[in-house]
Amino acid sequence: MKIGEALRKERIKLGLTQDQMCAGILSRPFYARIESGKNRINAESLFKILLEHQVDLVEFCDLIQDDYTSEERKVEKQFEFKMNLAVTAKDTEAYGTSFSGELVKKHQAGVTRVRYYGNGNFNLYLSKSMLNKIRSASYGVAFGIISGLIGSAAGVHTMGLASGVIAFIAKKLVGAMLGQVNPYKVGRVYKIRNWKYAGWRYQ
Template identity: 40%
Template sequence: MTIGEALKRERESLGLTQEEMTKNIIQKSHYSKIERNIEGISADSLFKILFTHHIDVDEFLESIKDTYTSKEDVKAGLLEKRMMNAFNTSNTEAVKKCLAEILELDENLIFKYRALIAVATFDGNLDQLSENTRKNIVKKFNDFNNWVENIDSLRLLANCMSVFTQAQLDNNIDYLLNYYRKKDDHPEIKIERVAIICNN
């Protein structure tokens, strides 16, 4: 679903005309073209419309996500859901099948590393993970410039703690906690990720 299609769906569910939907945020003629996918809309105008009409932003973004996400990322998202379901049902065969499909992805290296560690932990084979794989995971983590602000690096740390030496882990956790203590305006998703890291 495109942004225009999603806006039209929301407008119709609210029983609004296009003019009522725009609320003088943008011209009705421009809005009409947005709904028909002829023109785009700025993020500023889009969020003004969503907030003005109390439209759930998370649900709106979820409804358009697949249209604006690469096929590879959509596939990775589906594989992640399948793998979580396989873990939750202790379906070893399904877990291994998902891992094989994940490793065939062209991109999503961090997702691949996270899946490798999760499956090795699930199978009780973490000690059999190659030294080269361990080094590559730590190297990938160290490649992030500002890892404390990057959701991918936080996910990698949370899922792959076992490949770090105790000294590396201690330094990273100390740095992370000190960073997040300094200010209070961190996004909720990052706070959740830090909590998962601390829990692990």
């Protein structure tokens, strides 16, 4: 499903008009052309709309991922899934059981959101389901998720040069997540201080 089709589906599910869906973010005529597939939407505007109406980001990505994932990547994902099943079956005690027994007691699946404190300081919260969505997505989808979340909270359009720094941070986080071998068991919080990556912790 294309992004415009997915937006229309979510809008109808919410019982909103096109005016209500894009109010304060995009003009209705422009938004209407996005739904019909005639215009494209940038990541910042997309995430502003989704977050404004509390649309589940993981479910939205599920709707669109097939249309934005290459055939080569789909084959890779199938292979990765089979390999993960094999690893899990062989190494449940070493990875799954011990992790669940120790960490899941202390931590939680978490939520996906951004807390922006100003001056390039913010915490990026990613839930377990979002982390695993990013882990299995194509680079383009994954990068869009991270940069859109950060951009919508920090207001990239007002920051000029800072947008490039945000893009760098998003790329750094996405690169680390795509290198994750096993599925995530709990959510994480990534810390950015003065526009610099400052590590992460469990949610």
